[in-house]
Amino acid sequence: MKKIDRKDVNVLLGDPKAAIIALAMPMFVSYLVSQVNLYVDTFWTSGLGSLATSSISTVAPIYTIITTVGLGMSVGVTSTIAFRLGKGNKEQASLMAGNALLFGIVISYVASAAVWILFDPMMTFMGADDVRDLSYSYMLPYILMSAAVICNSIMAGLLRAEGAGTKSMIVLVVSAILNMAMDPLFIYILDMGVFGAALATTTSALLATLIGVSWYLTDRMTLKLTKSSFKFNKEALVEVLSVGAPKTADALINNVVILIQRVFVIAVAGTVGVMWFNLPWRYIVLVAVPSDAITSALIPVCAAAYGQKRVDKMKESISYCLKITFATTLILSVILFIFADPLMSVFTTESTMQDNKEMLVWVLKTYSLALFPYAFGKLASAMLQSIKKALRSTKVTLIWAAIKLGLLAIASQFSFEAIIYAMVLSHYVNFVVMMYFAVKETRKKFVLIEQENSLTNATI
Numbered sequence: 001m002k003k004i005d006r007k008d009v010n011v012l013l014g015d016p017k018a019a020i021i022a023l024a025m026p027m028f029v030s031y032l033v034s035q036v037n038l039y040v041d042t043f044w045t046s047g048l049g050s051l052a053t054s055s056i057s058t059v060a061p062i063y064t065i066i067t068t069v070g071l072g073m074s075v076g077v078t079s080t081i082a083f084r085l086g087k088g089n090k091e092q093a094s095l096m097a098g099n100a101l102l103f104g105i106v107i108s109y110v111a112s113a114a115v116w117i118l119f120d121p122m123m124t125f126m127g128a129d130d131v132r133d134l135s136y137s138y139m140l141p142y143i144l145m146s147a148a149v150i151c152n153s154i155m156a157g158l159l160r161a162e163g164a165g166t167k168s169m170i171v172l173v174v175s176a177i178l179n180m181a182m183d184p185l186f187i188y189i190l191d192m193g194v195f196g197a198a199l200a201t202t203t204s205a206l207l208a209t210l211i212g213v214s215w216y217l218t219d220r221m222t223l224k225l226t227k228s229s230f231k232f233n234k235e236a237l238v239e240v241l242s243v244g245a246p247k248t249a250d251a252l253i254n255n256v257v258i259l260i261q262r263v264f265v266i267a268v269a270g271t272v273g274v275m276w277f278n279l280p281w282r283y284i285v286l287v288a289v290p291s292d293a294i295t296s297a298l299i300p301v302c303a304a305a306y307g308q309k310r311v312d313k314m315k316e317s318i319s320y321c322l323k324i325t326f327a328t329t330l331i332l333s334v335i336l337f338i339f340a341d342p343l344m345s346v347f348t349t350e351s352t353m354q355d356n357k358e359m360l361v362w363v364l365k366t367y368s369l370a371l372f373p374y375a376f377g378k379l380a381s382a383m384l385q386s387i388k389k390a391l392r393s394t395k396v397t398l399i400w401a402a403i404k405l406g407l408l409a410i411a412s413q414f415s416f417e418a419i420i421y422a423m424v425l426s427h428y429v430n431f432v433v434m435m436y437f438a439v440k441e442t443r444k445k446f447v448l449i450e451q452e453n454s455l456t457n458a459t460i
Contacts, residue, residue, distance in 0.1 A: 025165070066112065067153070072248025073100055076240045095229055101158075122259060145205075162223055175207070182200035298379070314449075328375075333371040333372060337365050381393045
């Protein structure tokens with residue numbers, strides 16, 4: 001049996017700043033490569049013309065129903081398993097890991113069935129009949145291979161939970177690199193078009209997940225994944241879902257909003273408006289990679305400190321993440337505004353895309369104002385998830401969804417430009433409300449832990 005290196009877990013349970021940097025750096029690399037992968041993917045598909053690009057943009061909220069299940073479960077296992085490791089309960093943590101993967105496979109069938117059933121009604125609802133066939137071609141690999149996409153996210157979350165940031169990075173980076181290599185092969189050489197783009201994504205996710213599985217099967221990790229780990233355990237699964245389910249609900253609410261907001265966009269600007277609306281936002285997601293890496297690192301570090309009942313370490317980790325996020329988002333939003341024109345040129349090389357450049361550049365400049373609230377809203381949500389208050393985040397997201405759709409509905413009565421302004425404003429609303437509850441709930445948790453520690457010390 002191979003000797004297990006406990007270095008990752010020791011770092012996780014040690015100095016908060018060191019733990020955040022140790023986890024954030026590999027996550028930054030993996031997220032950056034993943035975002036580069038999205039741009040390479042968009043570059044190859046944009047070569048198929050504006051209709052193909054619009055079809056992928058239009059169908060995005062449908063296929064993300066599948067990806068959000070995996071992302072939700074990933075956050076669930078990261079938070080709850082790190083908490084258990086902080087308490088020194090490795091056996092329960094291993095049981096939770098096995099049950100999470102098993103649940104991911106089972107729920108993938110449910111997600112695929114839901115997407116297949118809802119596809120036509122959703123396309124009709126959005127008024128996107130002109131791209132229906134292309135959109136379905138892109139969706140098919142996701143429907144058939146949803147388990148690979150969901151388990152890929154869960155595996156990355158499991159590795160982060162025990163502080164193995166580098167291994168988590170490897171799983172995500174391998175998936176992205178394989179996808180970039182397969183894209184031109186499937187899309188053009190094998191002439192699969194948009195179907196090939198999605199097939200490349202799902203196939204690469206499957207292969208990368210198998211790498212993570214091999215590490216557990218060969219006893220290279222702190223957690224043990226044995227046959228008994230995959231036996232259904234209600235207590236273990238409920239604990240993971242206590243964070244994973246609300247996080248998935250957050251994402252699904254966002255996707256429903258994205259779906260509905262396309263109705264307003266299409267009503268004002270047609271299906272090409274969806275492309276104007278979507279493509280520039282990809283740069284927001286790209287430049288948010290540093291803050292996303294910090295946010296991902298905060299969840300296991302703060303959750304582990306919570307398990308240790310160390311308020312000082314919880315406060316230090318949160319404060320450190322807030323400072324780094326503020327500095328990075330301020331600098332990157334300015335860079336995004338200044339270089340909007342050359343950045344959008346990447347997607348406007350094809351003749352049918354060139355006429356859209358002016359609008360795409362304007363949208364990107366306006367979106368640059370939303371980077372700050374976008375990043376801090378996610379960080380506030382992570383604060384709630386790390387202390388097992390994910391349901392509070394879901395409630396805030398639900399309120400924000402109603403406000404956002406209201407703003408977009410009003411804006412759609414005026415112009416496409418008004419919709420973009422409403423989009424930016426909605427993110428400031430989310431940031432203010434989410435951060436208010438994050439600060440409130442964490443302060444309450446600090447008081448409760450300090451009271452418990454005082455009682456324990458008095459008893460001793």
